[in-house]
Amino acid sequence: GAVVSQHPSWVICKSGTSVKIECRSLDFQATTMFWYRQFPKQSLMLMATSNEGSKATYEQGVEKDKFLINHASLTLSTLTVTSAHPEDSSFYICSAWGPPLPENIQYFGAGTRLSVL
Amino acid sequence: SQQGEEDPQALSIQEGENATMNCSYKTSINNLQWYRQNSGRGLVHLILIRSNEREKHSGRLRVTLDTSKKSSSLLITASRAADTASYFCATGDNFNKFYFGSGTKLNVKP
Numbered sequence: 001g002a003v004v005s006q007h008p009s010w011v012i013c014k015s016g017t018s019v020k021i022e023c024r025s026l027d028f029q030a031t032t033m034f035w036y037r038q039f040p041k042q043s044l045m046l047m048a049t050s051n052e053g054s055k056a057t058y059e060q061g062v063e064k065d066k067f068l069i070n071h072a073s074l075t076l077s078t079l080t081v082t083s084a085h086p087e088d089s090s091f092y093i094c095s096a097w098g099p100p101l102p103e104n105i106q107y108f109g110a111g112t113r114l115s116v117l
Numbered sequence: 118s119q120q121g122e123e124d125p126q127a128l129s130i131q132e133g134e135n136a137t138m139n140c141s142y143k144t145s146i147n148n149l150q151w152y153r154q155n156s157g158r159g160l161v162h163l164i165l166i167r168s169n170e171r172e173k174h175s176g177r178l179r180v181t182l183d184t185s186k187k188s189s190s191l192l193i194t195a196s197r198a199a200d201t202a203s204y205f206c207a208t209g210d211n212f213n214k215f216y217f218g219s220g221t222k223l224n225v226k227p
Contacts, residue, residue, distance in 0.1 A: 006159070032213065043205060044160075044217040093159055097213065104148050104209050108159035 003027050004096050006109025013084055014117055021079045021112045023094030029074035030096035034106060035067070038091040050077050074098070084116045121206060121218035129224040136193040138221040140206030141186075147209050149182055151191050154203045154220075163191075163204075198227040 003026040013019050023033055032051050036044040050056040050071035058064050066088075068080040077096075081088055091113050095106035121142035130136055142149070148167045152160040166173045166182045166189070173180045179192040193200055206218040 004159075034215070036217075041222075043219045046214060046216065049214060091157070095160075095215075102165075104165060104213060105150070105162050106213075106215060108152075108161070110159040111157070113157070 002101055002107040004030075004094065004107045004109040006094055006112055008112060009110060010113045010115075012115045012117065015085050016083055019081045019084055019114060021081075021092055021094075021114075023077045023079070023096065023109050025075045025096045025098065025107075028096075028101060029098045030077070031074065031098040032096065033071055033077040034095045035069060035077075035079050036093045036095070038093060038111075040091075044093060047079075081114065084114070086116045089114055089116045121208060121216070123204075123206060123218040123221050125221060126219070127222045127224070129226065130196060132196060132198055132225055132227050134196055134225075136196050136200070136223055136225070138191045138204055138223070140189045140191070140218045142189075142206070142208045142216075142218070143187065144208070144210075146184070149180075149189050150207045150209065150215075151178075151180060151189075152205045152207060152217075154205065156202075160205065193223075196223075196225045198225050201225045 005024045007022045035047045038044045047062045048056045048058045050069050052074050056069035071077040093111040095108045123140045150165045151163040154160045164175045166180050177194045182189045203220045203222045205220045207215040
């Protein structure tokens with residue numbers, strides 16, 4: 001149980017275009033979803049926390065208008081990288097949690113590798 | 118930054134040997150967790166230890182926590198080639214937000 005699906009797994013786009021990444025909880029209702037960014041050979045940096053039905057809370061230094069997060073349902077959150085540029089190229093990972101899953105454990109998607117040309 | 122540091126950054130051992138990874142963090146925590154990441158993939162939860170616990174076991178994994186030193190260690194006993202991955206510690210706050218350490222890349226040679 002507690003499966004999180006992330007799509008697409010890999011996307012290549014041209015500079016200036018927008019890219020949408022989906023994160024779905026397949027067998028539980030995710031009241032909270034988290035979005036992380038990971039640079040090569042580095043750790044995960046928390047970008048934002050989203051609770052279903054409310055606005056996402058962004059970490060310091062993360063541009064809200066650049067990384068649009070929508071958590072409109074209990075099973076789906078989306079991250080849209082707007083007007084992507086090469087420096088946005090990275091590995092993006094989502095995680096999710098919802099009751100009655102054990103607290104303090106997040107369930108991760110497989111990640112999305114974004115390459116901006 | 119609340120992120121922690123892990124050492125070593127990379128560890129290469131022979132199959133059957135034990136692997137020890139350390140994690141240090143900066144702030145007070147509610148719990149500390151260890152995750153595993155295979156190359157280019159998501160993370161898999163391994164074990165959670167709460168701030169009032171000192172040691173925890175799960176199969177071949179042993180985790181210790183020293184809150185006075187703000188440090189934790191993960192021991193993998195009798196390692197296997199399939200244990201090759203990156204290992205991250207993550208500290209959780211009261212809002213269930215995680216802050217990940219820098220990770221240890223473990224290579225277990227068959």
